[in-house]
Amino acid sequence: MTDTRLTPLTQTLPSTVPFVAPERMEELRGTRFDARLGANELSFGPSPKALSAMVDSLDGIWKYGEPENRDLRFALAAHLGIAPEEVTVGEGIDGLLGNLVRLYVAPGDAVVTSAGSYPTFNYHVAGFGGVLHTVPYKSNHEDPEALIAKAKEVGAKLVYLSNPNNPMGSVHPAETVQAMIEAVPEGCLMILDEAYTEFAPESTRPALDTADKRVIRFRTFSKAYGMAGARIGYGIAHRDIATAFDKIRNHFGVNRVAQAGALAALADQGYLVQTLERVAEGRTELARIAQSNGLTPLPSATNFVTMDCGRNGDYARALVKALDAHGVFVRMPGMAPLDRCIRVSVGLPKEIAVFAERLPLALADLG
Amino acid sequence: MTDTRLTPLTQTLPSTVPFVAPERMEELRGTRFDARLGANELSFGPSPKALSAMVDSLDGIWKYGEPENRDLRFALAAHLGIAPEEVTVGEGIDGLLGNLVRLYVAPGDAVVTSAGSYPTFNYHVAGFGGVLHTVPYKSNHEDPEALIAKAKEVGAKLVYLSNPNNPMGSVHPAETVQAMIEAVPEGCLMILDEAYTEFAPESTRPALDTADKRVIRFRTFSKAYGMAGARIGYGIAHRDIATAFDKIRNHFGVNRVAQAGALAALADQGYLVQTLERVAEGRTELARIAQSNGLTPLPSATNFVTMDCGRNGDYARALVKALDAHGVFVRMPGMAPLDRCIRVSVGLPKEIAVFAERLPLALADLG
Numbered sequence: 001m002t003d004t005r006l007t008p009l010t011q012t013l014p015s016t017v018p019f020v021a022p023e024r025m026e027e028l029r030g031t032r033f034d035a036r037l038g039a040n041e042l043s044f045g046p047s048p049k050a051l052s053a054m055v056d057s058l059d060g061i062w063k064y065g066e067p068e069n070r071d072l073r074f075a076l077a078a079h080l081g082i083a084p085e086e087v088t089v090g091e092g093i094d095g096l097l098g099n100l101v102r103l104y105v106a107p108g109d110a111v112v113t114s115a116g117s118y119p120t121f122n123y124h125v126a127g128f129g130g131v132l133h134t135v136p137y138k139s140n141h142e143d144p145e146a147l148i149a150k151a152k153e154v155g156a157k158l159v160y161l162s163n164p165n166n167p168m169g170s171v172h173p174a175e176t177v178q179a180m181i182e183a184v185p186e187g188c189l190m191i192l193d194e195a196y197t198e199f200a201p202e203s204t205r206p207a208l209d210t211a212d213k214r215v216i217r218f219r220t221f222s223k224a225y226g227m228a229g230a231r232i233g234y235g236i237a238h239r240d241i242a243t244a245f246d247k248i249r250n251h252f253g254v255n256r257v258a259q260a261g262a263l264a265a266l267a268d269q270g271y272l273v274q275t276l277e278r279v280a281e282g283r284t285e286l287a288r289i290a291q292s293n294g295l296t297p298l299p300s301a302t303n304f305v306t307m308d309c310g311r312n313g314d315y316a317r318a319l320v321k322a323l324d325a326h327g328v329f330v331r332m333p334g335m336a337p338l339d340r341c342i343r344v345s346v347g348l349p350k351e352i353a354v355f356a357e358r359l360p361l362a363l364a365d366l367g
Numbered sequence: 368m369t370d371t372r373l374t375p376l377t378q379t380l381p382s383t384v385p386f387v388a389p390e391r392m393e394e395l396r397g398t399r400f401d402a403r404l405g406a407n408e409l410s411f412g413p414s415p416k417a418l419s420a421m422v423d424s425l426d427g428i429w430k431y432g433e434p435e436n437r438d439l440r441f442a443l444a445a446h447l448g449i450a451p452e453e454v455t456v457g458e459g460i461d462g463l464l465g466n467l468v469r470l471y472v473a474p475g476d477a478v479v480t481s482a483g484s485y486p487t488f489n490y491h492v493a494g495f496g497g498v499l500h501t502v503p504y505k506s507n508h509e510d511p512e513a514l515i516a517k518a519k520e521v522g523a524k525l526v527y528l529s530n531p532n533n534p535m536g537s538v539h540p541a542e543t544v545q546a547m548i549e550a551v552p553e554g555c556l557m558i559l560d561e562a563y564t565e566f567a568p569e570s571t572r573p574a575l576d577t578a579d580k581r582v583i584r585f586r587t588f589s590k591a592y593g594m595a596g597a598r599i600g601y602g603i604a605h606r607d608i609a610t611a612f613d614k615i616r617n618h619f620g621v622n623r624v625a626q627a628g629a630l631a632a633l634a635d636q637g638y639l640v641q642t643l644e645r646v647a648e649g650r651t652e653l654a655r656i657a658q659s660n661g662l663t664p665l666p667s668a669t670n671f672v673t674m675d676c677g678r679n680g681d682y683a684r685a686l687v688k689a690l691d692a693h694g695v696f697v698r699m700p701g702m703a704p705l706d707r708c709i710r711v712s713v714g715l716p717k718e719i720a721v722f723a724e725r726l727p728l729a730l731a732d733l734g
Contacts, residue, residue: 003580003607005524005556007473012404015613023433036430045429054428054624058421060629062412062593063403066390071396095617106374127615157372170718173447189372213370226429248494250462255622256596257421267516 008073009107018120022329030303034327035351035358039302040196042226043347044278046261050227053264054257065256072263076234079266082094085211085239088246091253093195093218093233096245098124100216100235101158101338103244104189105130110154114142116167116335118193121160130157137338140168140298140306144180152185159184162193163198166341167333169300171204178206184214189241192217196226197232198272199279213238221258223263224275230258260345279303282346289356293363295342304345306333313339315366322362328355369494376474376496385487389696401694402718402725407563407671409593410714411645413628414638417594420631421624423733430478432623439630443601446633453577455613458620460562460585460600463612465491467583467602468525469558470611472497480510483534483702485560486680487673488527497524504705507535507665507673513548519552526551529560531567534666534700534710540573545573551581556608559584562600565591565639566646580605590623590670591642592632597625649713656723660708660730671712673700680706682733689729695722 002011022039026032036043045051069089077084086334088098097120105111107129113121115134125132133154135146142165151159161180164171177192184190194217197205208217219234232254265271266344286305287297296308316332316339321329323342332342344355369378393399403410412418436456439608444451445565466485472478474496480488482501492499497582502513509532517528528547531538544559551557561584564572575584587600601619602609632638652663653672663675676683683699683706690697690709699709711722 001609002514003611004609005554006470007476009473010470010611013614015610017434017618019434021431021433021435024435024437027437039431041431042429048583051425051428054425055422059412059597060625061596062409064388064589064595065407065598066388067384068388068391070394077497083534091617091620094619103373103377103495105426106376109374118654125631126720187539222431228431229424229428231432231620231622240368243382244373244377246384247377247380250465251384251386251464252459253598255598255625256463256733257425257624258622259380367496 013127018123023058025324025329029233029324031327033329035347035354037345037347037351037355038329038331039228040223040345041228042223042275043351044226044275044304047265047268049268049271050225050261050265054261057257057260061256063256064252065254066257067251069254069259072259075263075266080208080236081234082208083239084211086236086242087243088235089254090233090235090245092222092231092250093193093220095231095253096218096233096235098127099245099249100191101125101128101130102158102248107226110156111160112147112151112154112156112157113160116333116338117142118166119334128159128212137168137312141165141170141172144172144176148180148183148185151188156188158189158191160191160193162195163204164196164301167301167306167338168194169298169304169306171200171301174204174206181206181212181215183366190215193218194218195223196302199276199303204301208236210236210238213241216241219267221262224272225262227258227261227265230261230285231255232258232262245353279346282352285348285352286344286355289352289359293359298341299351304343306341306343308341311340316340316342319362320365322365323358325365326362328358328359372562377429380494385490392696396519396691398694400696402706402714402721403696404714404718405696405698405710406595406597407589407590407669407712409642409670411593411642411717413593414632414635414636416635417592417628421628424624424627428623429621430622430623432626434618435515436621436626441627442630442633447575447603449575449603450575450606453603453609455602455609456621457602457612457616458598459589460560461487462598462620462677463585463600463602465490465494466612466616468492468495468497469615471524477523478525478527479514479523480527481514483705484509484527485529485533486701504535508532508537508539509649510686511539512542515547515550515552516557524554525556525558527560529557529562530571531563531668533563533669533706534673534705536669536671536673538567538664538668541571541573548573548579554574561586562590563669566643566670570592571668575603577603578604580608581725588629588632591639592629593642594625594628594632598622599625599629617690632698646713649719652719653711653713656719656726659708660726667709671710673710674706675708675726678707681708683707685733686729690725693725693728693729695725
């Protein structure tokens with residue numbers, strides 16, 4: 001029953017969990033998945049040096065983490081060639097998105113994103129009373145021109161673009177993204193979600209320009225650095241924007257283990273290069289498997305391959321369910337027309353082999 | 368410069384860090400503290416079994432944490448004799464308090480607490496536009512009757528009591544707290560912050576009654592369980608209140624290492640008993656040191672001893688600074704008349720020995 005002491009806004013919000021966790025699905029199935037390929041996690045795991053730093057950090061787990069994330073902000077600033085005040089660190093991009101929406105969106109304010117793009121962003125917009133306006137994807141890409149046009153039309157406070165895009169794996173060249181930044185209307189802030197950027201070519205990243213107050217970029221240690229469970233990501237922006245997070249964030253919210261791991265992971269760029277090679281190999285293999293089973297793999301600049309099943313959402317949902325029954329965890333886009341696809345993360349070679357073996361069985365089940 | 372795209376509310380909030388971290392103070396001093404006794408952390412650290420579980424959990428750090436915190440909620444429910452739906456898990460009590468305020472406090476709503484009590488709660492109230500009303504401590508205790516009277520007077524949405532209390536170390540018997548719960552006015556929710564409860568006698572804890580919608584209780588793995596850096600705590604409440612957090616929380620926000628550690632720490636109640644004995648010994652020793660230096664130790668039901676310096680806030684602040692110069696990190700209450708005191712956490716025996724050695728030197732510096 002709704003507690004009538006809740007605010008008028010929070011009374012209207014549903015109690016939800018945005019994704020059913022693979023652990024929960026396994027509990028319901030009664031057995032473990034043979035291949036965990038649904039959450040775009042990095043099955044190879046983080047750098048051994050990051051793991052070692054995290055083990056070492058546990059000696060100090062009785063201490064609160066350092067609340068300003070200074071070591072990491074300074075290291076990121078040096079790595080990126082910007083100032084530490086232009087970096088804000090938070091509990092993953094999810095946490096940072098929540099705080100960003102809280103900073104910029106009052107009830108009734110307009111926000112623009114693509115229909116079928118990141119649902120957790122939409123969750124935060126709804127959670128602060130923002131009004132979400134969406135534009136369709138253009139083929140398999142988010143549509144920067146349509147996003148900007150909509151932002152102008154509705155007087156948006158925020159406009160969201162992910163590059164590369166989840167769930168489609170597509171990416172825009174740097175020039176296209178830069179042109180979108182240049183077109184952000186007065187009074188609006190653009191969110192450039194670069195969670196997957198390390199997997200994409202350099203040519204897809206606009207130059208960092210922290211003098212530009214029209215955009216904030218988010219990156220994470222959850223994807224290419226293989227530390228999803230550590231919950232640590234960062235925002236890059238003009239210092240007026242980056243330091244605004246200090247108005248509202250849970251200052252002691254970042255786990256001490258995550259701080260230590262992120263610092264060591266960032267320092268081990270050699271391991272990142274190896275990771276990117278392994279992921280590229282896995283993508284090639286996943287694309288081959290898709291093709292040999294009559295699915296169309298979309299080009300991917302991420303650590304997953306989105307596969308067009310060539311039919312409607314009901315068919316793809318049935319395929320996800322059939323794969324589940326065969327011990328393979330994958331996910332799919334939630335909204336038409338994207339939901340004609342399934343989304344398969346690059347896992348370990350043995351997990352990809354399981355997928356190769358089970359996909360034909362699952363397809364056969366559907367007839 | 369303030370970003371004019373921020374909401375009217377967030378434009379008015381200052382960018383701050385609520386506490387300067389000991390790491391930052393060490394950076395400014397140029398050397399490490401010889402005794403870290405300022406943050407009410409548990410220098411003894413967590414159970415070896417919890418440490419071991421956290422090390423093991425790092426093998427899976429590439430996976431997101433389970434977003435419903437099911438294993439821990441079920442274990443806590445079994446431990447406490449309540450239902451899993453009556454427990455909500457979050458990123459420490461700080462994170463839970465932020466979400467609670469967001470759920471219940473709309474801009475302009477009244478909130479009641481004690482003048483000089485937990486500043487991070489006040490930070491969240493301000494951060495959501497709540498209007499804070501305070502009542503004074505009565506001697507060294509929070510004053511339940513005055514809190515309730517003020518809550519009635521101002522029509523408060525939330526009224527906050529910590530039991531035991533930080534920063535004074537005082538505690539009310541269960542009957543007093545229960546009487547306060549019974550008196551909570553219609554439309555108001557009482558927050559019972561029990562961060563330090565494990566250090567206090569059983570007789571200070573009202574029976575858990577999750578049928579009662581007048582109160583939510585918060586507990587943590589940061590204090591008696593020695594895992595401050597892991598960022599994990601929980602709320603206990605009627606299921607309508609506990610599940611309301613699912614409307615707004617960062618579902619994947621709890622670190623996977625923290626989940627594993629908390630589960631193992633909870634299971635090792637034998638280690639907790641040892642911890643409580645060690646802390647009790649440390650409190651006795653800190654009280655002895657205070658007395659032999661002319662300070663008055665206040666009775667403590669926590670893992671710190673608050674020491675009345677017998678003069679005003681300027682004197683206590685000077686003493687904190689002098690202790691810093693002598694390599695000892697302590698903190699003190701921020702507000703008069705509580706700020707006549709310093710607050711010293713129970714540390715390792717060798718740290719307490721350092722405090723015993725340096726306190727007379729610091730006092731001598733003040734003349």
